[in-house]
Amino acid sequence: xxxxxxxxxxxxxxxxxxxxxxxxxxxxxxxxxxxxxxxxxxxxxxxxxxxxxxxxxxxxxxxxxxxxxxxxxxxxxxxxxxxxxxxxxxxxxxxxxxxxxxxxxxxxxxxxxxxxxxxxxxxxxxxxxxxxxxxxxxxxxxxxxxxxxxxxxxxxxxxxxxxxxxxxxxxxxxxxxxxxxxxxxxxxxxxxxxxxxxxxxxxxxxxxxxxxxxxxxxxxxxxxxxxxxxxxxxxxxxxxxxxxxxxxxxxxxxxxxxxxxxxxxxxxxxxxxxxxxxxxxxxxxxxxxxxxxxxxxxxxxxxxxxxxxxxxxxxxxxxxxxxxxxxxxxxxxxxxxxxxxxxxxxxxxxxxxxxxxxxxxxxxxxxxxxxxxxxxxxxxxxxxx
Ligand SMILES: *Cc1c(COP(=O)(O)O)cnc(C)c1O
Numbered sequence: 155x156x157x158x159x160x161x162x163x164x165x166x167x168x169x170x171x172x173x174x175x176x177x178x179x180x181x182x183x184x185x186x187x188x189x190x191x192x193x194x195x196x197x198x199x200x201x202x203x204x205x206x207x208x209x210x211x212x213x214x215x216x217x218x219x220x221x222x223x224x225x226x227x228x229x230x231x232x233x234x235x236x237x238x239x240x241x242x243x244x245x246x247x248x249x250x251x252x253x254x255x256x257x258x259x260x261x262x263x264x265x266x267x268x269x270x271x272x273x274x275x276x277x278x279x280x281x282x283x284x285x286x287x288x289x290x291x292x293x294x295x296x297x298x299x300x301x302x303x304x305x306x307x308x309x310x311x312x313x314x315x316x317x318x319x320x321x322x323x324x325x326x327x328x329x330x331x332x333x334x335x336x337x338x339x340x341x342x343x344x345x346x347x348x349x350x351x352x353x354x355x356x357x358x359x360x361x362x363x364x365x366x367x368x369x370x371x372x373x374x375x376x377x378x379x380x381x382x383x384x385x386x387x388x389x390x391x392x393x394x395x396x397x398x399x400x401x402x403x404x405x406x407x408x409x410x411x412x413x414x415x416x417x418x419x420x421x422x423x424x425x426x427x428x429x430x431x432x433x434x435x436x437x438x439x440x441x442x443x444x445x446x447x448x449x450x451x452x453x454x455x456x457x458x459x460x461x462x463x464x465x466x467x468x469x470x471x472x473x474x475x476x477x478x479x480x481x482x483x484x485x486x487x488x489x490x491x492x493x494x495x496x497x498x499x500x501x502x503x504x505x506x507x508x509x510x511x512x513x514x515x516x517x518x519x520x521x522x523x524x525x526x527x528x529x530x531x532x533x534x535x536x537x538x539x
Contacts, residue, residue, distance in 0.1 A: 160395075190350075255278070
């Protein structure tokens with residue numbers, strides 16, 4: 155028997171995932187939409203995500219071969235594209251055995267490719283550097299690389315590149331990057347892939363033969379508050395339980411470092427989630443959490459296993475329209491386990507459908523991608539029922 159005592163969970167809504175996929179795939183209906191599930195599907199559990207999408211998606215992408223092999227051993231048998239290509243010469247054999255496509259970006263990988271006998275039968279994708287300056291061949295190198303591919307490899311070749319500013323609709327850089335890639339594509343008459351999530355939404359001319367859908371698949375828009383024709387649905391809800399409720403007097407400090415001082419008598423809920431779970435330690439006081447239909451602010455420093463939340467205002471009768479049942483409010487006699495109807499054991503959403511992960515990211519000087527991928531191993535990923 156599996157005993158779970160601490161109900162700190164990342165609840166994964168697979169219906170939302172499939173809906174997001176279908177919506178985005180329809181926006182780029184002339185392209186094949188690759189589901190990018192690297193980094194454990196952005197922290198959502200790659201096996202669960204791949205299983206839910208396996209009939210709608212014909213190509214998954216991960217960062218490196220180890221991630222793809224883990225999916226194979228969990229029974230996922232769709233073709234998988236390896237975005238960073240082989241790190242070892244023997245990765246080519248593994249790719250053949252397992253039906254992995256390889257994105258090649260450097261000379262050492264081309265040397266290994268040329269040394270294969272029989273020739274590498276998997277699909278070859280060539281990454282061209284159009285201005286991100288992280289990975290890929292220079293435009294001038296492409297001719298030489300082409301000459302090293304076999305006829306079969308060239309036939310199936312996909313040329314690709316990656317945007318550095320696709321989320322910035324006023325940037326001219328994406329246009330320049332796309333022009334560079336498209337020039338090569340018409341020169342060599344091959345397929346191409348350029349668009350990540352922001353590219354799909356902002357730059358329709360970049361859709362090409364394959365789009366590479368990451369963030370938006372998980373229900374988070376890479377272009378912030380810009381309205382979409384259909385809202386994306388957040389797939390992950392990070393939640394935890396209240397394990398203590400108590401009142402502190404005006405002037406008392408809360409948490410490590412005494413960085414937050416109560417300006418009034420304050421009712422605090424202590425919630426069983428901390429930075430060891432991936433909730434960011436530098437989340438500022440005021441970062442919202444969601445409890446029983448209402449919003450409450452974080453106060454004090456985030457600890458390893460816990461955070462503290464000011465629920466004083468959730469005890470206010472003027473919050474009756476928040477969905478809270480305030481009928482048994484008794485401000486004069488707060489006992490330590492039952493404040494208003496917020497009680498020990500209540501579920502708190504840290505981010506998900508009610509608290510935008512972007513709000514948490516802004517309050518902790520990071521981005522949604524980092525928060526998602528840093529939800530730690532000790533937080534079980536549970537399928538929403
Ligand atoms: C991660 C990744 C993507 C997906 O990007 P999103 O912004 O999450 O959509 C696409 N292409 C490559 C090469 C990537 O590494």
